[in-house]
Amino acid sequence: MAMQLLRGALSVVKWGLCTVGAVALLLTALIATPLQRPNELRSVSDSAKGIDWSTLPPLERFQARDGTWLGFRHYAAKGTDRGAIFIHGSSGSSGTVNHALTHAIAARGVETWALDIRGHGGSGTRGDIGYVGQLEDDLVDFVAHVRKSAPDLPLTLLGHSAGAGFSLRVAATPIMQDMFVRTVLIAPYLGYDAPTNRPNSGGWANPDIPRFLGLAALRKLGIDCCSQLPVLAFAVPPNSERLLTATYSDRLMRNFATRGYRLDLPAVTHPMTIFGGTEDEMMISDKYADTVQALKPSIDVKIIDGVNHMGMVTNPKAVSAIAEDVATRGVAGS
Template sequence: MSAGLLFAVGLVSLALVALVAALWFGGPGPAPAMASINDPFKGSDWSGMPPLSRYPARDGAQLAYRYYGAEDNKVRGSVVLVHGSSASSQSMHKMASAFSQAGYDAYALDIRGHGASGSKGTIAYIGQLEDDLDDFIKVVAPSKPATLVGFSSGGGFVLRFAGSSRQTLFDNYLLLSPYLGPTAPNYRPNSGGWVRVGIPRLIALSILNSVHISVLNHLTVLNFALNEEATSLLTPSYSFNLASNFQPERNYQQNMRNVHGPCAVIAGANDEAFQTDQLEPELRRLGIRWPVTILPGIGHIPLTLEQGAIAAAVQAVHELAQ
């Protein structure tokens, strides 16, 4: 065997060893509990929260959601709410109630991998969340005009859907402090302390997926900064499949450019997870004219809990539907 061939074999062997080491040892570390994410829900009033309903997905799974019927004889349309990372439909209760009171049929989803939908923290394949949402629309048939609203990572997923070939399933889109990805100008390292990322494992799995090897996509790549009580109730970690799907496309800028319908953005000026002051400059730099509202004094989680922030979301949907 020639020296050149031996050298090449050695390099390949080292690369394989590094890949295996990254997969085995490169997972995420624990994330210390982040008070500003966990504490705002303490003492929340969950009275009046409707029970879970179910709809069948194409794989036979019964996925969960909560339905808040419009408290108005004349229904204005519908709003479908997508929660943030680790959460469930319960976290969107106050906002869903407000939309119901404003005359909209409101639906708060348990996205697969969360709450009562599927196995917590994982999904079967990248793209399954879009299939699930497609199935929800076909089975439940929310009234028109229909607006898809997403918060945080849910906002990133809503952007993913809004820029896809299925975007016409909804009439309007509203992004609440959306996660755009680690290369976006609004990104804070580890989302301000909310997540711990297993970067070596994430890179290794990305390499494998680039050559269509997805058998290890169930491995954990994200841990969330939940306290002990929340860990037992919510979703403490994400697999590669779920982490990859519950966010925008990797090229979030093109994802934005592909959105053809009405879309708006709302965020809080005191957001601890993202640099929200960078949202409007980034959109304008891309030539996108979506309305952007930055609410003074509002942090990340309070965007879904504070009455003023919720009223701004309701008003935004009113304006999108005009």
């Protein structure tokens, strides 16, 4: 009997050591896997040409619940009866090319705030966050900050690209839905498995698949470590780190996105509009309507002819259409 117990104990120890060894090998492999940055995507870099930067508001800051100071820009408007909060796309910030759109929205009488999402611009550690869910906490804190000066303005939430994916995540979250009367998604990245994506976002993003899968496997084993490791690189210009975020950690990548478009779209309760461009080199815009309306028929989808991905926030045709939409809808059920 004693020998059987001893053999059983040794078997448990053996398999335990094997498990520890396998986890150690997995950790070593995922840490050693290099992340390759793709070559500069000129359609993104060139989008900054012709923008009037003289109207860019100064960077301001507010303090999030963890004590970190986060950046934002405030576009004041006179005599307004509505407001908007804008979420930039991957790698960007409140001071990048989306300024053309946010300025146009404010010029139409909408009090507008553009936020530097944590991990970007003037907010926190570049390319990383503390935990998945922190971006939602930050947005709740930011809305509370906005409400100090604008307690009653109905707010529209806008997001571009990855910021639109995050805005969809927000719109599907019960605790945050009532903060906004409406959500506008501009050229949204709906998730890795969405039929609206081009491979590697048309050359814009390069994921480290082995590292991503390794971290996912560890989480399934109940080991949530190493999520600060970079898993996604962007095709930003060389030496642009002062303005742009070149890589995302695993936890930033997972948080600055939808939870899955099939999960989030049915959970949306307030009005939502999606804008896309026919020449989008990162997304397949003509698939937006079928993809989202199969899950949420009430979502408006508007496609603008002749506009590419970054043109959705810089091209005068798209900027005018989106700014006019935000300025004329979102109040009293419109």
